[in-house]
Amino acid sequence: MNFNSLVWYSSLAIGDEKNSYVADFLNKSCELINEEINEEIKEKKLPINFKIDFLHIPKGEEGVGLLNNKLKSYTNPVFTNGHSIPKYNPSIIENLKDKSFFYFPQNITSASYDKFEENVKKRIFKVGRADQSAKLAFIDNEITKHSSAKVYFFHQELRLSEKMLANHNDNKNFISFSLKDIDEKDLDQKIKSHLNEIKAEDLIILDLNLKSFRPIFNYLNSNGLLNKVINTFGTIENRFEKISFNLFN
Numbered sequence: 001m002n003f004n005s006l007v008w009y010s011s012l013a014i015g016d017e018k019n020s021y022v023a024d025f026l027n028k029s030c031e032l033i034n035e036e037i038n039e040e041i042k043e044k045k046l047p048i049n050f051k052i053d054f055l056h057i058p059k060g061e062e063g064v065g066l067l068n069n070k071l072k073s074y075t076n077p078v079f080t081n082g083h084s085i086p087k088y089n090p091s092i093i094e095n096l097k098d099k100s101f102f103y104f105p106q107n108i109t110s111a112s113y114d115k116f117e118e119n120v121k122k123r124i125f126k127v128g129r130a131d132q133s134a135k136l137a138f139i140d141n142e143i144t145k146h147s148s149a150k151v152y153f154f155h156q157e158l159r160l161s162e163k164m165l166a167n168h169n170d171n172k173n174f175i176s177f178s179l180k181d182i183d184e185k186d187l188d189q190k191i192k193s194h195l196n197e198i199k200a201e202d203l204i205i206l207d208l209n210l211k212s213f214r215p216i217f218n219y220l221n222s223n224g225l226l227n228k229v230i231n232t233f234g235t236i237e238n239r240f241e242k243i244s245f246n247l248f249n
Contacts, residue, residue, distance in 0.1 A: 001048050002076040008055040010063050010083065013210055023056035030054045064088050068095045075099075082106060082127075085209070086158050093120065107132065107159060135232055136163055139205060142230060142248075143168065146203040152194065154216065155207040156180045160232055164207070179212050187215045195219060204229045220245045 007030050011019045034052040041048060055070055057063035064083070071080065072095060080096075082089050082105020089105045090112045096103060097120045104127050113121065139160075143151050150173045155161040157180045168174040177194050179187070195216075198204075204220075204227055206213045213231060220227065221244050228246040 003048060003050045004074050004076050004078045005050070005052045006055060006070065006074070006078060006080040007052060008057060008067055008070075008081065010057050010067075011059045013059075019056075023054075027054040027056075064091060068092060071095050071099075077101065080104070082108065086112070090115070093124065109159070109162060111162065132160065132163075135160060136167070139164070139230060139232070140167065142203060142205075142228070143171070143174070146201070146228075147173070149173065149199070149201040149203060150175060151203045151205065152198065153177065153205045153207070154179060154191075154194075154212070156209070156212065158207070160207045164205075179208065182212075184211060187212060188219075191215050191219055198225065198227065200226060202227055206231045207233055209233070217243065 007026060009023050009026050012022075014022075030052045031054075034050070037050050037052075041050060053070075055067065057066050068091065071078065071092070077100035078096070079102045082103055083092060084106055086105070086107050086109050089103075089108045093103060093116065097116070101123055103124050105124065106127060108124065108126065113124065116124070151168070151171070153161075153164060153168075153174065153176045155164070155176070155178060157178055161178075165176060169176070179190070182190055204216070206216065206229065208216075216229075217240055219225075220229070221240075221242060224244060226245050228248070230248045
């Protein structure tokens with residue numbers, strides 16, 4: 001029996017050179033792992049063939065289109081990783097659901113997941129580094145600690161936003177700001193208008209990609225603000241020269 005695994009990487013906002021470096025590393029890693037797996041298969045005389053493919057795609061809709069075309073080409077059972085941006089996962093699963101597949105997303109919204117039939121759901125395995133319910137419990141506890149202060153929640157209507165808004169929209173001190181359709185060139189001014197009256201005791205919660213949370217970090221740093229900030233998504237390693245505020249990542 002033949003099995004396929006597609007490991008793919010979607011470019012990040014780190015420049016072409018660094019994206020190429022990451023993609024080359026992943027490609028070589030796949031080749032090495034594939035070789036070791038097949039040596040084990042041969043040694044044990046197992047009646048299977050296993051092949052790992054690697055695909056580097058551009059970010060956004062263009063990349064997802066190329067990924068879906070690649071997935072359509074498989075006729076054997078296929079294992080593949082999910083997209084780091086949850087909104088793209090449903091369309092990828094749609095292209096897989098009639099195949100024998102195993103899908104490993106970091107996250108997928110409850111609303112999207114619930115739309116699939118049970119025989120599709122059982123082939124989706126969430127592998128996020130932190131359980132969503134654990135994140136929400138931590139945030140709820142922090143909001144309770146800041147009951148006398150304002151809570152600024154910046155999001156893009158993805159990941160945690162659905163449950164966060166359901167849990168806290170009735171709280172008069174909870175202020176939600178969606179940056180979903182804000183043009184990148186307007187982000188700095190929009191964030192300044194939202195944060196110009198922030199007080200030292202106020203809590204900031206971010207559920208944003210790097211492009212959107214970078215100007216918030218820059219605003220806090222440049223104005224010497226020391227607020228507690230909870231960042232729920234993305235990595236900040238080596239992305240900022242300094243962080244002057246109280247960050248929980």
